[in-house]
Amino acid sequence: MSNLRTLTLAGLLMGLVVSFCPAQEVPAEAPPTPEERAARQKAFMDKIExxxxxxxxxxxxxxxxQVNIPQGWRFTDGNGTxxxxELYGNLTGESELGMLxxxxxxxWVIFEFEDSGYVKDDEKDKLDADAMLASLQExxxxxxxxxxxMGLGELKLLGWAVAPRFNDQTKNLEWAVRVGSANGESINYSTRLLGRSGVMKVDxxxxPDEMTTLLPQYQSIISGYQYLTGNSYAEYQPGDKVAKYGLTALVAGGAAVAAGKMGLFAKLAGFVGKLGKAAILLVVGAGVAIKSLIGKLFGKREQI
Structure with a gap:
């Protein structure tokens, strides 16, 4: 509504200017030539390289x-990620460790580590997909x-593409959501790899059209992931830090959400012409409201 009011006011002011100023023809900007478009595209790709x-x-x-790099893929570290x-207009933090x-x-397959502590898996048989979806939408x-x-378009959580599920052998929690925006729909497939001192978040x-083809490759990437010695879930020792939340809260973003972190990754148009290819939804919110929501929905975890 505020944007509408701003536009309306701007329109009224423009009307006053037009009333007192002679009409002037504004020359139309010439569209870029094929050569200019190619040069811009090359400059953009060189920047990425x-x-x-x-x-x-x-x-x-x-x-x-560490993670294996599949044939046909490439890896950059946290700084490159x-x-x-940022090149695509996204907010970043300090938790990004790499991208394939x-x-x-x-x-994109993005790796972020959340040093929340050891997450107990005692909720593995109590994952309520309907309740979690409702909390994510809220x-x-x-x-x-x-x-x-911030002047950004809204996102809508349309539903599960894959309902949350926990693999007791690998200690991985995974799910996929359908996210809608003005640019269309995207699939955001998330895996949480439990470790000794926290959780590796992989997204x-x-x-949607790419998911069927990419999912086997993504699962292969997850299989090629391993914690370095001393960091695996099985190496937990009494006295280690324990997370204040469980598996259910991980789906809603865990500590990152509780801290009000901006968890959106959205490919913006720029001059490349790929409008809104995808958006990762980790629940975008504002500090106190999100803390209240997490506390209300999931409560706090006790130390072991």
């Missing part, structure tokens, strides 16, 4: 873990208020 990429072997995720996300993507403007409504203040960003 400058972030530094490894195309074989393993990618090191800080001092926490933040630079790429294909050449060109391929899908959180996103709060987040949309913040997005409107695949792709379109």
């Amino acid at each position: 400058s972030f530094g990429w490894t195309r074989q072997g393993t990618g090191t995720l800080g001092s926490i873990a 933040r630079s790429l996300l 993507t294909t050449e060109g403007e391929g899908p 959180g996103q409504e709060i987040g949309n208020e913040r997005r409107r203040e 695949l960003v792709c379109t």
Whole structure:
């Protein structure tokens, strides 16, 4: 509504200016030539290449873990990941440790570590998909208020593409949500890899059409991930820090949400022409409101 009022006021002011000023013809800007478009595209891709990429072997995720680099994919570390996300107009933090993507403007697999402590898996048989979806949607409504203040378009959580499920063998929690925006719909496939001192958050960003093709590759990437010695879930020792939330809260963003972190990654148009390829929804919100929501929905965890 505030934007509408601003536009209306601007229109009235423009009307006054037109009333007192002679009409002037504004020359139309000439569209870029094919050569100019090609030059811009090359400059954009050269910028991405400058972030530094490894195309074989393993990618090191800080001092926490490593991941195999599949054939046809490339890896950049936390600095390169933040630079790429910022290039597309995204907010970043300090938790990004790396990204895998294909050449060109391929899908993103983003790795972030949340040093929340050891997350107990005692909720593995109590995951209520309907309740979690409702809480995510409520959180996103709060987040949309913040997005409107920032002049950003709203996001809508449309439902599960894959309901939350926990693999007791690998200690992985995974789910996928359908996210809608003015630019269309995207799939955000999320995996949480439990570790000794926290959780590695892995998110695949792709379109619905890409999901079927990419999912086997994504699962292969997850299989090629491993915590470095001393960091695995099985290496927990009494006295280690324990997270104040469980598996249910991980779906809603865990500590990142409780801290009010901006968890949106959205590919913006720029001059590349790929409008809103995808958006990762980790529940976008504002500090106190989100803390209240998490506390109300999931409560706090006790130390072991």
